[in-house]
Amino acid sequence: MHFIANLRRQTLDAFASHLISADGYLLSAHRITNPNLRLAVEVRNRGLPLFADNGTKQLIDSVIAKFSEKAREITREVKTLRRKLGHLPRGREVPPNLRKKADALAESVLADCTGRSESIDTLQLIERQLLMNPTDLIAQEDFASTCLVALDLEREITGWTVERIASRNRRSLRLWQKVAENPLCQGLAIYAVLSAMDYNTARDAGQLAAEAGVTSAAMGLAGICGDLNATDFYVSGTASFKLARPVPRRYVRLAQVLKGIADGYQDRNTRLQRFHCLGLGAPSLLPIAAAALPTETIVTADATSPIHAAAKDRVLYDPENFGDRASTKEIVERILEGGSWPFLSPFTKSFKQKFGHDPDTARRWWNTLGNPGISSKTLRQTSDLTISLPLFCEADQSIRPVARDTWIAHNHWVLGELTKGSSGPQRRDFAHQIIDHWINGPSTTTSRGLGAAKRILVN
Helix, strand or coil: CEEEEECCHHHHHHHHHCCCCCCCEEEEHHHCCHHHHHHHHHHHHCCCCEEEECCCHHHHHHHHHHHHHHHHHHHHHHHHHHHHHCCCCCHHHCCHHHHHHHHHHHHHHHHHHHHHHHCCCHHHHHHHHHCCCCCEEECCCCCHHHHHHHCCCCHHHHCCCHHHHHHHHHHHHHHHHHHHCCHHHCCCEEEEEECCCCHHHHHHHHHHHHHHCCCEEEEECHHHHCCCCEEEEEEECCEEEEEEEEEEHHHHHHHHHHHHHHHHHHHCCCCCCEEEEECCCCCCCHHHHHHHCCCCCEEEEECCHHHHHHHCCCEEEECCCCCEEEEHHHHHHHHHCCCCCCCCCHHHHHHHHHHCCCHHHHHHHHHHCCCCCCCCCHHHCCCHHHHHCHHHCCCCCCCHHHHHHHHHHHHHHHHHHHCCCCCCHHHHHHHHHHHHHHHCCCCCHHHHHHHHHHHHHHC
16 A cells, blocks of 8 residues: 655655655545646656646535535434434434435535536646646546535435446446547556445445456545534345444544445456555554555545645654654654654654754753643743753744744655555555554544444455
8 A cells, every 4th residue: 555645845845855755645636736736746746646637626625515504403313313322323314304305405405516517628637737747647527426425414414326426437437438448648547436335335446446357446535524413323235233322533534435436346246456545544443444445456545634634734644653642742742741753764763863852851841830731822831841852842032933844745755655665455554453453542533433443444
């Protein structure tokens, strides 16, 4: 499995400055500018893979914003019913009025998505993507199912059948066919973007794609990974499985849809050569993809999450703990209490060599002041603490941007370490090693989510 970094000057320069090659880069069609095209030339000159995304995210975000208020009304009704029943409602437990309302809203979402998608000039989109001189191209897609997931319009509430989602995948496959048959795209890996909401819709999607001759497929997973809801059951085929306690739905759904795609291809005795996970970058979720997909399939993933984690959340991925998230505040507290931070990535190593790292002085400062609580404000004020731990503090305005870029590069490096290796049993074994590490550790939402995911993957 390989992690594909989003193409930014930060990500390209950081790796090049340390004589490290990323596994590849991705540039979206909606981010085409002359500076970014120059970056694309640099990538190709270095002989690295370059993925040309279709730029659909902006459209998806617009749809979600348009319908989110109405969708929240339905979500509130579902939550009220859930509290009353003691579990997620489904089947006849969903009142007819609620089902009718959810179905009508889902239809409106579908119609809006179709209208936006049909307004895209396919040939113009292809031309924009080809400006990048890519090695891999993400074809235009139908994104209605992705929006339904993001808006919590689940099939158990709307009553939608597998066939309703299948019609969206057939549309995506028709869009893929236009790209695959375009003479200008010959020699590129062209990915059909499939969609699914659960195991059954994913298995059907895999079957349809295999029948259409798709050997390179992709799926938008950002909505699934960003789902903050919990579930207490899942369905596979005609069987329903109850979970001992609610777990984050993102783990369950991710395992279901990827296993479903793999099983759909197996049903048709067709090899899935490549699969790209659009928007999958959370360290605890990556091993699910590595374990779910066929060992002979080349699996890649991309996401802006390592950038956002660093730049917005001030989070570094812990390289000694399979990428567990740690905020700079948490890292400083760990150091003050006698712990340490592993400077294992080449980026944090070089930062330490240039700017220093003195935990003893930081602890003396802390003990002298009576072990005060550490806040984000503390990390922004000049003191012996912030001078001693410059990588994790933001008091020095000249060092701060260097530290921020170091966090971004470090997070990408950790994801690269977590996804090391190509296809084959070793990839799957390593993935299960990471999953078992979490499951066998302290009970957390992550460990419970991965426990449910493993149950799906091994059955």
